Amino acid sequence: MTVRTVIRMGHPTLRRQAEPYPLELIGSDDFNELIEDMRETLDATGGIGLAAPQIDVGFRIAVIEIEQTATRYGEIEHTPFNVYINPEITVLEDEAAGYWEGCLSVPGMMGYVERPQHIRVDYIDRDGNPAALEAHGFLATVFQHEFDHLDGILYVDRIEDMSRFSYEEEFVQFHSG
Numbered sequence: 325m326t327v328r329t330v331i332r333m334g335h336p337t338l339r340r341q342a343e344p345y346p347l348e349l350i351g352s353d354d355f356n357e358l359i360e361d362m363r364e365t366l367d368a369t370g371g372i373g374l375a376a377p378q379i380d381v382g383f384r385i386a387v388i389e390i391e392q393t394a395t396r397y398g399e400i401e402h403t404p405f406n407v408y409i410n411p412e413i414t415v416l417e418d419e420a421a422g423y424w425e426g427c428l429s430v431p432g433m434m435g436y437v438e439r440p441q442h443i444r445v446d447y448i449d450r451d452g453n454p455a456a457l458e459a460h461g462f463l464a465t466v467f468q469h470e471f472d473h474l475d476g477i478l479y480v481d482r483i484e485d486m487s488r489f490s491y492e493e494e495f496v497q498f499h500s501g
Contacts, residue, residue, distance in 0.1 A: 325360040327368040328379040330428045333478060337380050338429055342474045344410045345383045350452040359407055359450060362387045371428050372403075373466055375473030378429050384410045386470040390463070400462060411447035411471050415440040416458065423465050424488075424495060425479045434495040436488035437479050439468045 389405035422438035
């Protein structure tokens with residue numbers, strides 16, 4: 325398996341609507357290789373989520389894995405590695421909260437984005453089965469951030485106050501207090 329290059333803001337693939345993944349290809353050698361490459365790339369970059377368009381693959385697939393740890397977001401609940409194929413989000417409650425987001429495709433930058441904090445995710449799992457889950461708080465934000473990539477949207481598009489867009493070093497110095 326291979327650690328793939330994460331493409332950066334400015335690359336046209338990041339601004340395209342990704343295609344639905346053909347369900348008949350789930351379980352194929354190419355599919356399994358893509359998922360393992362995404363997992364290795366996620367691990368190698370230290371990210372918590374990765375969408376296929378970020379490695380220049382135009383399909384609606386994302387992977388998420390969060391180790392339980394204390395971060396600037398507080399204590400983050402462990403979320404085991406999972407694959408989300410052709411996911412759809414339904415907002416269950418409109419109440420929003422904001423987090424300073426970063427992105428592997430926008431390295432070195434942070435931006436404050438508000439998003440709904442209670443969602444349902446409907447998706448196809450890596451075995452080809454329909455699945456659903458509810459997410460709250462920071463995890464809801466993670467899903468929305470990753471799945472935005474499938475629609476050609478970057479978190480920077482959702483920043484309402486550009487004075488809250490910063491380099492990581494300046495975020496730590498001036499905004500993380």
